[in-house]
Amino acid sequence: MLVRNLIEAIDEVTLNLQFDGEDIVITGITNKSTEVRPGYLFICHKGSRFDSHEIASEIIKKGASFLVVEHPISVDFPHVVVSDSRLAESILSALYYDDPFNKLLTIGITGTNGKTTAAHLFHHVLKTLGSNGSMLGTIYYDILGEQKFHHDNTTPDAIEILKAMKNTVDRSGKHFVMEVSSHSLAMKRVESVKFDIAALTNITRDHLDFHQTFDEYIKTKLHIFDLLKEFGIAVVSDEFEHIVNKRVKKVIYGMSENSDYRILSAEIDKFGTNFVLKSRFGEHKCSINIPGIHNAYNATLVIASLCELGYDIESIIEAIKSFEGVEGRFQFIREGTLVGIDIVVDFAHSPDALEKTLITARKIASGRIITVFGAGGQADKGKRPMMAEVVCRYSDVSIITTDDPRGEDPEEILFEVEKGVPSGSPYLVIPDRKEAIETALTLANRGDMVIVAGRGHEEYQIFSDERKIPFKDAEVIRKILLKEYEKEKKRV
Ligand SMILES: CC(=O)N[C@H]1[C@@H](OP(=O)(O)OP(=O)(O)OC[C@H]2O[C@@H](n3ccc(=O)[nH]c3=O)[C@H](O)[C@@H]2O)O[C@H](CO)[C@@H](O)[C@@H]1O[C@H](C)C(=O)N[C@@H](C)C(=O)N[C@H](CCC(=O)O)C(=O)O
């Protein structure tokens, strides 16, 4: 592709063009110095940790053909100065990869909680119904089932998104499901993508470190509906329907009367959630193998979306039955049966997610509930006491421990969480996470339920950029249990 054609596309953000119009052929596009190859167009960003304008000479030495920058550079080299290099990146990647979203069924899921669960379920159902495609999300990216890998971002930058879409198109993929984080909407990572379905699960307290105010957070999330294709559909959970005033085709799901896809009744047990769904297709019995009314919502989001796209409701419901759940989302640790305790690992790390998880636990636990939880560092400090309040409201014993301090003083985080404990609530503060889990398992009697919240599938505890410690809740629990189990066997 010629630089000339790419520059034309970013006219709206162009401030100054240093380019004599010669025919420069671009062989690739990147914003990472490690990826630059001869002939590449390089986009400079002033980021949170690094400003790649400062390494412009190094990029040129590596063979880049053209630079997109946000402020003038001191080297004499073809470049364009733009007002917003992240927006420019979005526009350029869509053009470079030939708008691949137009050749795919594209699903974008946003919301504070439930994105990962809904995205995995969506991908599963589409595959079960015979579609081949890709999915990008917090736990892993799955490109046509051929490449599965973890990425640091739930939603990556525009270049990576568009490249993954193009890859999917080139290998005859049909669908592309992606979680759309509020950070990605704010940072224009998805700005050039067009969706067939844009779904909103919910918007509750989180990420205010990044968005500053709740209003700004809502506004950012709702931007997903500006990214719909001409006949695209907004699929919105009933509680949040009133905030979506955009002029889009809107389909509502939930438990309230005004829902197009209405959950009439739901029953929860350890094995999952059974519910009756009423829609213009009649009443249908549905089930999903993860406990929780919130998971009936996640399932209904998928059913509503696919029905609106023309899929047969009964086939969708059947396909959901074979979904095995998502790692770290109300995941029972099987070895708990060895000691007669129900042990659940859950990713809940916001007040609403904790509430949903603990309400579910209350419904299915036969004994007491002991909850181990903590709050992450360098993230929304205001939610810390709120998390403690919710946990204490639903738990018989709450144990506050360390999550990912990410450079913050762990003791300080524990202190801020502890401020939310209502007076009279039984709780402990145990900074070491393994010790906290061990204590919960020791306190638990047969029939009790232990919830280990906050980290779900995560494999490392991040103390700082330099200090990451392997720590996976499920594995730690198993190791503790097996030791206990062996001891118990010796005693008998
Ligand atoms: C604060 C933030 O969002 N940062 C994101 C941002 O990085 P940045 O631009 O600030 O990166 P930087 O390290 O300062 O580097 C600036 C530029 O220099 C380039 N660079 C840098 C170093 C170098 O040696 N060479 C080089 O070329 C970088 O490629 C980049 O273009 O853009 C990067 C590419 O898109 C992201 O990977 C990165 O996400 C970081 C890892 C992150 O943790 N982000 C979080 C806040 C986030 O986005 N989270 C949401 C999910 C939230 C949730 O639901 O929990 C997500 O979607 O992941």
Ligand SMILES: Nc1ncnc2c1ncn2[C@@H]1O[C@H](COP(=O)(O)OP(=O)(O)OP(=O)(O)O)[C@@H](O)[C@H]1O
């Ligand atoms: N629809 C929902 N409404 C409220 N809470 C939910 C919902 N679905 C899941 N949860 C809770 O949120 C936790 C995280 O779920 P999930 O990973 O699906 O959400 P997410 O939006 O991807 O989260 P994150 O943005 O933190 O990665 C679950 O473990 C559960 O506690």
